[in-house]
Amino acid sequence: MERTPETRAELPVLPVHVAIIMDGNGRWAQQRGLPRVMGHQKGTETVRVVKDTCLDLKIPYLTLYAFSRENWKRPKAEIEFLMNLLDRYLDSEMEGLAKEGVRFRTIGDLTSLHPRIQDKINALKARTERNTLLHLTLALNYGARQEILQAVKRFSKNALEAGSSAVDKINALDVKIFEQFLDTAGIPDPDLLIRTSGEMRLSNFLLWQCSYSEIYVSDKMWPDFGREDFVRALREFAERERRYGAVS
Numbered sequence: 242m243e244r245t246p247e248t249r250a251e252l253p254v255l256p257v258h259v260a261i262i263m264d265g266n267g268r269w270a271q272q273r274g275l276p277r278v279m280g281h282q283k284g285t286e287t288v289r290v291v292k293d294t295c296l297d298l299k300i301p302y303l304t305l306y307a308f309s310r311e312n313w314k315r316p317k318a319e320i321e322f323l324m325n326l327l328d329r330y331l332d333s334e335m336e337g338l339a340k341e342g343v344r345f346r347t348i349g350d351l352t353s354l355h356p357r358i359q360d361k362i363n364a365l366k367a368r369t370e371r372n373t374l375l376h377l378t379l380a381l382n383y384g385a386r387q388e389i390l391q392a393v394k395r396f397s398k399n400a401l402e403a404g405s406s407a408v409d410k411i412n413a414l415d416v417k418i419f420e421q422f423l424d425t426a427g428i429p430d431p432d433l434l435i436r437t438s439g440e441m442r443l444s445n446f447l448l449w450q451c452s453y454s455e456i457y458v459s460d461k462m463w464p465d466f467g468r469e470d471f472v473r474a475l476r477e478f479a480e481r482e483r484r485y486g487a488v489s
């Protein structure tokens with residue numbers, strides 16, 4: 242992967258955390274008369290391109306929506322293909338990610354995944370847990386509403402365990418404390434949320450965390466989304482004025 246210091250110079254403001262809804266794999270394939278799953282296969286190349294660009298530009302957090310809670314509604318064969326693809330991705334990336342300084346993380350409920358895949362995920366997490374250059378988070382069997390509910394349950398149990406001071410814990414609950422119970426605890430909120438394929442919706446992705454994210458929609462299908470497209474999104478991000486409710 243070529244280094245592009247000039248790109249950094251033209252991007253005075255870079256996001257700390259980029260989150261991406263990788264969409265349009267199926268349509269990419271269908272437009273070419275291929276089975277939908279070929280788009281998923283091709284899409285893994287884009288995952289590498291985006292990950293390498295983050296490493297090159299020193300963007301420290303990248304979160305990718307790989308499989309939603311709602312994606313279980315898809316045909317069994319497509320789900321199986323996606324799971325096998327994940328399995329192979331974990332095998333092929335293990336060494337590379339570890340050497341590149343990438344810390345691998347996940348959000349979402351892994352317990353519904355095949356035990357073999359869970360083992361590989363845990364191995365990759367353990368192998369890379371000391372890495373800090375890029376926190377690469379895959380959202381797997383992820384749904385934001387379910388994540389928030391899960392956080393409420395975790396918090397409630399934690400408060401109940403406090404016995405007589407449970408009410409104090411509930412009264413003291415604030416945004417910062419609540420965030421510690423989300424799957425994304427320790428990960429800053431996304432500064433930039435990208436969705437490919439032109440769809441303008443969140444599809445149950447990071448509903449809490451994207452409260453103040455800058456949204457960028459690309460018309461490109463995910464397999465066609467290249468380094469130039471990613472840099473175009475970053476360039477637009479650099480020009481946005483983030484006001485957080487205040488006046489400029």
Ligand code: IPE
Nearest residue numbers: 263264265266267268269307
């Ligand atoms: C995104 O591409 C990948 C996943 C949701 C796993 P899609 O499979 O949603 O592709 P389209 O949106 O049908 O084209």
Ligand code: IPE
Nearest residue numbers: 262263264306307308309444
């Ligand atoms: C969102 O894409 C999920 C992922 C990218 C993993 P979908 O293709 O599933 O979303 P909808 O169905 O168009 O909202």
Ligand code: MG
Nearest residue numbers: 264265266267
């Ligand atoms: Mg889609």
